[in-house]
Amino acid sequence: MTARAAKKTSILIIYTGGTIGMVQDAKNGALKPVKFDKIQEVVPELKKFDFIIKTITFNPALDSSNMNPISWIKIAKTIERHYNAYDGFVVLHGTDTMAYTASALSYMFENLDKPIIFTGSQLPIGVIRTDGKENLITAVEIAAEKVQGECLVPEVCIYFDFKLYRGNRTLKRDAELFSAFRSVNYPALAVAGIDIKYSIEFIHYPENKGILKVNTDFDDNVVILKIFPGINQNVFNSVLNTPGLKGVVLETFGSGNVPTSRWLINAIKRAIKRGIVVLNVTQCQGGKVVMGQYQTSVELLNAGVVSAKDMTTEAAVTKLMFLLGQGLKPEEIKMYLNKSLRGEISE
Incomplete structure (x- = not known):
């Protein structure tokens, strides 16, 4: 008897929009969208994997500046519908809001046991110096990686410029460099060189x-x-008195500090008494909020402001939107903000 053939690894590529999905028209040199059902012709290196690679293209494709919760839900439901049919997923996305979308997706998927790898590029995939081909090829390889039949990286991640990061720990740090993303407060999950080291x-x-x-x-x-x-x-008060407002991500100085102006502290106190959840995030790329370390944050702590610790702004705002969407009471939301749901915070 011959041994039964092993099942081929299958990867679903979801193109939502963004720079990576553009090629130059052979006639006039203008950029036009890739036909992603022909992606293995544009990136023939993908054929060497001997994977089953299928694609889904959003219609219309979205510039990442136009991404919002409806878009995040569309991506999540697309993955959910095809979850059992594929070993891993690669989401192609514009770079500007990729960290927001990856953070949002991480909260949506509980008990995730397959990779969801976000990637994109700074230059279109159809131009000579593109970073898009390497980003796509390696993202596919990571999404397919298994050890003893189990997915090696069952997380929502961002792969960019030879680094794999946890999605909800990542921020876009540069608009021009190929190394556009960074994870300051959490180590890279993998680094791609001659080998991919996990x-x-x-x-x-x-x-x-x-x-x-x-x-x-x-x-x-x-x-x-x-x-x-x-x-x-007046501007500060006007924001906090926005009709229907339920949550505020307060981007503060350093380790969580604000001016000690009485009017500012009182405005925050009034907002919290009305049931608005206020989450304190540092403006710094690295480090964390430690309320009470300085006098300029003691008042926030006493008022009931929640520390985001070392969360990024992207992870914080999407987490707050997610928790508010669960219909929880403010005190319950505060409790979950202080807990790590998907590794977005160091406890």
């Missing part, structure tokens, strides 16, 4: 394998309010 100790594995839950409820009645020297009292 840092297994930093990868999150689900506690309940095979019990996937996808929750797509969001509430977008939130605002990011950045503190700056000379912030105007």
